[in-house]
Amino acid sequence: MDTGTHVVMGLALGGLATLDPVVAESTATASSVLIATIVGSQAPDIDTVLKLRNNAVYIRNHRGVTHSIPAVLLWPLAIVAVVYPFFPEANLLHLWMWTFLAVFLHVFVDIFNAYGTQALRPFSHKWVALGIINTFDPFIFGIHVAGLFLWAFGAHPGYTFSAIYAVIFAYYIIRFYYRRKVLKAVKTMIPDATDIIIAPTMKFHHWKIAVMNHHQFFVGRAHYDHVRILDQFNRVPVPESPVLEAAKKDKNLSAFLSFSPVFRWELDEYDDYYEVRFIDLRYRSNGHYPFVAVVQLDEEYNIMGSYTGWIFSEEKLRKKLDIIPG
Known part of the structure; x- marks a missing residue:
């Protein structure tokens, strides 16, 4: 939390x-x-x-x-x-x-x-x-604040928060129920799914979806148990190439890979350097995937600059790298 x-x-x-x-x-x-x-x-x-x-x-x-x-x-x-x-x-x-x-x-x-x-x-x-x-979670935070106000105005804190935690327990059960409905809908839509990640949002009935099968990634949203796929990518294994093997040794990319279970990758070759980019598919926001890891390497596969974290524009990413304009 x-x-x-x-x-x-x-x-x-x-x-x-x-x-x-x-x-x-x-x-x-x-x-x-x-x-x-x-x-x-x-x-x-x-x-x-x-x-x-x-x-x-x-x-x-x-x-x-x-x-x-x-x-x-x-x-x-x-x-x-x-x-x-x-x-x-x-x-x-x-x-x-x-x-x-x-x-x-x-x-x-x-x-x-x-x-x-x-x-x-x-x-x-x-x-x-x-x-x-x-x-x-606005509800959980809000009901705690309400309880604190009741306490400040003279309500017995023990009884007040006993009631509040009983309500929160029921709230968790309800959330679990609705998540199960979303999971069932995803399995119906993509029956050959191998991995399904369902992430809650601040809106009660809105969920983020990231799904893998053996050949593709699917990224979508769910409202109640209605699932809508927004993006679809071919699942391309990371090849064993000198530039990618060198990039994986970078601390930023290594940290990203230790944390991100669903990602796609890109490799761009420029006149005198390479740029490797790994993109986490769990956090789609307004058509953008802000959680990334980027590594820039020279022609000899030496790491020149790297970054991992949340980036919402290419301009800000270039400032973070502060090496090559791209």
């Missing part, structure tokens, strides 16, 4: 904790739990700072080790170790329990996005992405 949603979820858990008798009877415990749930709901996303280095490092590591099983166990210990000295009268066990729940819930809800997490590390490096809830 996005940062804002994780923040309001941390506050909500602090309110929900008031149903715990041990928390409710101790001001020190209640205060420490509220602080810890807010911090715990954010802690796994500390790897966002990797974006300051470069996109390749960020793509390879975001929602990786910080969302892993060891991290879910270690984050609460680290947070409690920092918070508890400020509230020595707090109940240590219950402080840890609510902090653990905040960290666990952060990782758990991220699994339902299309981006997903490597939550099964170290046992598996596979990305777990159920594609049911958009990274920012």
Whole structure:
């Protein structure tokens, strides 16, 4: 989920904790739990700072080790170790329990996005992405904000957020149901599909579709269970050529390939350099595919410049590469 949603979820858990008798009877415990749930709901996303280095490092590591099983166990210990000295009268066990729940819930809800997490590390490096809830879901964020307002105006936070989380649980079930309907429609339309990726959007009944069979890629949209194919590409395997093998050694392209399961590739040869481009097909926006990896190589297959990330115009891409005008 996005940062804002994780923040309001941390506050909500602090309110929900008031149903715990041990928390409710101790001001020190209640205060420490509220602080810890807010911090715990954010802690796994500390790897966002990797974006300051470069996109390749960020793509390879975001929602990786910080969302892993060891991290879910270690984050609460680290947070409690920092918070508890400020509230020595707090109940240590219950402080840890609510902090653990905040960290666990952060990782758990991220699994339902299309981006997903490597939550099964170290046992598996596979990305777990159920594609049911958009990274920012207006309903989930909005109902949390409504609950916080009710709390501010005197409503009991524990009962308020118990009701809200019951509604959110039902919302997840409904989203899962509609995604299943879209999946069934895609399988009917493309019965020989080998891979189907369905990504939610901020609109409740709108979904993005990326499908592969043995010979083609299909990119489309779904409204309810009505699927419309917008683009279709022949599935051409990446050949073993010197220029492509050299390009794959680039850190940006390597990071892209570690993350993108559905892509097509292009190779352009100019007078004195090559340009290799890999295009992720999951993120079609207004007829454009903004998530790419581009590598430029000289005639000797030396890498001259590269970039991976979100690009919405060719002009901006050239500025990012800052090597050759193209």
